[in-house]
Amino acid sequence: MAELLAAGVDALVVVPVETKKVDRIVAMAKKADVPVVFLNRNPFSGQRPPEGCFFVGTDAFAEGEEQMRFVGKQIGAEGRIAVLQGILVNEATHSRTQGVRHVVSTLYPNMAFLAEFSANWQRDQARDVTRAWLDQFGPDGLDAIIANNDMMALGALDVLEEMGIQDVVVVGVDAVPEALDAIAEGRLAASVVQDPVAQGAKAIEVARQAVKKARQPQVVVFPSRLVTRENVAAYRERSRDFAVLR
Secondary structure, three states: OHHHHHOOOOOEEEOOOOHHHOHHHHHHHHHOOOOEEEEOOOOOOOOOOOOOEEEEEEOHHHHHHHHHHHHHHHHOOOOEEEEEEOOOOOHHHHHHHHHHHHHHHHHOOOOEEEEEEEOOOOHHHHHHHHHHHHHHHOOOOOOEEEEOOHHHHHHHHHHHHHOOOOOOEEEEEEOOHHHHHHHHOOOOOEEEEOOHHHHHHHHHHHHHHHHOOOOOOOEEEEOOOEEOOOOHHHHHHHHHHHHHHO
């Protein structure tokens, strides 16, 4: 960061790894009078960003709500759920999980929220956590696994398929190509879209306007959209377009 500022950049676009540790970035950028656009992960969730700072991305809380509303319709008001969480120092982990909990408390108060545990966004760790849950609750003890991202959802699916368990609803977030394929095949129930190309393009646009000192919103939120087997074809086509762009 210091090297970039010393090189005289006009703006910074940052995807924060640990959203609770951006104060140093904000302070350094402010001292250099350089605007900062935080992309995808919101370190200022629920608060207005400091002067000179911006956020472009999705509403992680709404993503969790979207997941849980879908799951509730699939498993009924007295279903049994567990949540695979991402890295615990990341805002998206907490906001997505809180979104799930909010829908449970308001729409499905009789639902059994059996467990939540971090698998750090990782597929292999999600496999380990899922195996532990199946040992704890039994092969018939869960109706749905809600994952904070697709890789963990796919890890849970690996274990369920390995054990021949077919009636657990698994959902994720990101709509990565492998998850879209699994949705199309009827294996993964759903995912919530992250549009990296659109978010990245908007972040650059916001940065350019910030350098010009133009008036603009400090927060740009993309809508949360659910991908299911009914609409996955369109998203798989877009996924192929993203691959070409990369």
